[in-house]
Amino acid sequence: MPLKGFTINIIMIRPLCTICKGNFAAVNYKTNSKIYYRKICASCARKTKRTKEQPGWTKTGYKKKLICERCNFSAKTSHQIFVFYIDGNLKNNNWLNLRSICANCRIELNHAKTTWRESPLVADY
Ligand SMILES: [Zn+2]
Ligand SMILES: [Zn+2]
Numbered sequence: 784m785p786l787k788g789f790t791i792n793i794i795m796i797r798p799l800c801t802i803c804k805g806n807f808a809a810v811n812y813k814t815n816s817k818i819y820y821r822k823i824c825a826s827c828a829r830k831t832k833r834t835k836e837q838p839g840w841t842k843t844g845y846k847k848k849l850i851c852e853r854c855n856f857s858a859k860t861s862h863q864i865f866v867f868y869i870d871g872n873l874k875n876n877n878w879l880n881l882r883s884i885c886a887n888c889r890i891e892l893n894h895a896k897t898t899w900r901e902s903p904l905v906a907d908y
Pocket of ligand 2: 884
């Protein structure tokens, strides 16, 4: 089988990160004979994870209000308030498109037939 050695050589070459193309790709896992790499390096992996976790409105400086803009419930902590997108477009981070909504209204809205869509939750640090 002359092709066998060739295949192994390809796998053993450590690829460059497909995002920054500057760092080597991170090790995914190792077996006894082979090392498997990820497509991206460790620092790009961390970056993409972070942007995925944080919804767009957090970057616009929008702050959750402590009063529900639907029923005027006044919350004690921002954990009781959720951000909704009125037009259902999670990329439209215009403040006019955002509403602070209490946990009660959140349940109602998620069952009601509206265009409103809940923002992905913000990761707490
Ligand atoms: Zn990278
Ligand atoms: Zn409410």
